[in-house]
Amino acid sequence: MNLNLRHAIIQNVSGNSQDELKDTIVDAIQNGEEKMLPGLGVLFEVIWQSASPQDQQEMLEMLENGLKNK
Incomplete structure (x- = not known):
C-alpha cells in the first residue's frame, strides 16, 4: 500500500470522536x-501498533475464533 494512502486515511479520521470512528468502521x-478494505486495514494497523503484547494476543484469539465461525 502506498504510504500516501496511509497518510490520507489517517488524516481523514484524525480528530474524529469515538462515535465517528465507529460509524466509519460500521459503514x-x-x-x-x-x-473500503484499505481504510479498514490502516485503522487496524493503528490499533495493532498501539496495542500491548497482551492486547495483540487477545486480538489474534478473537480473529482466530471469528474465522472459525465463518
Missing part, C-alpha cells in the same frame, strides 16, 4: 465494498 463493513 465500511456494512457497505461491503472492496474499496
Whole structure:
C-alpha cells in the first residue's frame, strides 16, 4: 500500500470522536465494498501498533475464533 494512502486515511479520521470512528468502521463493513478494505486495514494497523503484547494476543484469539465461525 502506498504510504500516501496511509497518510490520507489517517488524516481523514484524525480528530474524529469515538462515535465517528465507529460509524466509519460500521459503514465500511456494512457497505461491503472492496474499496473500503484499505481504510479498514490502516485503522487496524493503528490499533495493532498501539496495542500491548497482551492486547495483540487477545486480538489474534478473537480473529482466530471469528474465522472459525465463518
